[in-house]
Amino acid sequence: MGCLAHRLFTGLITVSFMVLCVTGALAIRNPESEKRVDVKKGIVAFVEVRSAEPATLYIMYPTQYSKYKTAGSVDGTLEFRNITWLIYPVPAMLEDQTLHFVMKGETRFDVVYEDIQDRINRLMKGEERLRAGMEMSVEAGINVVRLTPLLPGLKIALDFSKDARFIIIKTIDLARYRKGIKTFDQLYSEAGLKGSESGFNFSTTDFEDLYLLIETPVPIRVKSVIHATKESAESGC
Numbered sequence: 001m002g003c004l005a006h007r008l009f010t011g012l013i014t015v016s017f018m019v020l021c022v023t024g025a026l027a028i029r030n031p032e033s034e035k036r037v038d039v040k041k042g043i044v045a046f047v048e049v050r051s052a053e054p055a056t057l058y059i060m061y062p063t064q065y066s067k068y069k070t071a072g073s074v075d076g077t078l079e080f081r082n083i084t085w086l087i088y089p090v091p092a093m094l095e096d097q098t099l100h101f102v103m104k105g106e107t108r109f110d111v112v113y114e115d116i117q118d119r120i121n122r123l124m125k126g127e128e129r130l131r132a133g134m135e136m137s138v139e140a141g142i143n144v145v146r147l148t149p150l151l152p153g154l155k156i157a158l159d160f161s162k163d164a165r166f167i168i169i170k171t172i173d174l175a176r177y178r179k180g181i182k183t184f185d186q187l188y189s190e191a192g193l194k195g196s197e198s199g200f201n202f203s204t205t206d207f208e209d210l211y212l213l214i215e216t217p218v219p220i221r222v223k224s225v226i227h228a229t230k231e232s233a234e235s236g237c
Contacts, residue, residue: 035101035109039092044119046130047088047101048110054082054137055105065100074102085135085223091116123233128155131232135223138214142184144174145212145222149204153231158200158212161221166214168193168202174211184215207235 039045049057059078060068067073080086090099093116101109123129131154136145147168149156158166167188169177176182188194193202204210214222 039097044091046112049086050108058102060100082137087133128227131228132226147210151232154204155227157225159223160198164216165196167191
């Protein structure tokens with residue numbers, strides 16, 4: 001896993017990129033730690049978090065972070081549980097952006113900053129570039145994994161450590177599942193994106209979050225890798 005993650009992330013910062021700044025690898029040894037990422041307008045930051053053991057990560061905007069510091073609340077924050085690897089983009093297309101990363105577990109934290117227009121230009125020439133990725137552990141049973149692609153034209157590759165039954169659904173179907181209106185089997189029979197194997201590749205078609213529902217009889221590792229394309233560059237980086 002470490003070697004693959006390294007090769008993927010290294011692909012982001014090849015000589016052909018206009019990399020503005022690369023922080024040195026920052027190993028965070030505390031069981032709970034925080035990191036603030038400031039991104040100037042016109043720049044996209046790619047945050048990579050790695051952990052030898054499954055960790056929990058919360059991503060917060062400044063107002064959410066203030067609530068967390070004063071009341072300990074993580075309501076409304078973006079949460080990743082049981083992750084061992086994550087690449088998360090923070091684009092600042094129209095204005096400066098600040099995000100706070102709160103990590104529960106021993107993690108390693110790296111950030112790469114890249115010029116958005118330079119990235120879009122390269123994508124428009126036909127290059128495909130790593131945009132996001134995640135690896136996590138899931139328990140036996142039915143699990144929900146948020147993919148958050150958001151843009152049409154992204155290429156998503158899923159990889160599981162063992163064969164599993166899975167479907168990719170939209171937010172409305174997730175709500176139906178959680179409310180008990182639809183069962184996993186019903187959604188599986190209706191879904192266009194589904195399988196019973198250890199890997200799956202597909203492309204997004206619209207501006208909507210997608211969710212992976214995965215059913216497994218034993219705990220497994222789930223990995224997703226998302227690449228940006230020329231098509232996705234027409235909507236963003």
